Amino acid sequence: MSDLTAEDIAYARAVFDGLVKEFVRFRGPMPPTVSRARSILDRALTCWISLERHDIGPDGEESVSENIGSHDVAKMLGVTRRTVQRNAESLGGKLISGSWVFDPNNVGVDDVAS
Numbered sequence: 001m002s003d004l005t006a007e008d009i010a011y012a013r014a015v016f017d018g019l020v021k022e023f024v025r026f027r028g029p030m031p032p033t034v035s036r037a038r039s040i041l042d043r044a045l046t047c048w049i050s051l052e053r054h055d056i057g058p059d060g061e062e063s064v065s066e067n068i069g070s071h072d073v074a075k076m077l078g079v080t081r082r083t084v085q086r087n088a089e090s091l092g093g094k095l096i097s098g099s100w101v102f103d104p105n106n107v108g109v110d111d112v113a114s
Contacts, residue, residue, distance in 0.1 A: 009045045050096060067101040
């Protein structure tokens with residue numbers, strides 16, 4: 001699965017859409033299961049594009065250390081989660097699929113403006 005790319009998922013989605021178009025043309029309305037499958041393909045493509053944009057493999061193979069979330073950083077620094085999110089870029093955070101992730105080795109108290 002590591003050879004899978006965003007282009008592969010986009011291709012599968014295009015083929016899927018072509019098949020659905022023909023199904024609807026000859027048989028009528030699209031069943032709810034087909035709609036759900038299209039939604040799953042869309043989410044997979046969005047996630048894959050986000051991972052590729054951040055140069056991270058599907059299994060998080062970018063870094064050797066374990067990344068942590070904003071909640072854990074807030075506990076480490078003794079501040080609120082919102083404060084961490086406001087200062088995420090200066091803390092070295094990366095926004096991945098709508099969530100901030102941090103390398104715990106790069107997070108310091110001096111980086112937070114309370």
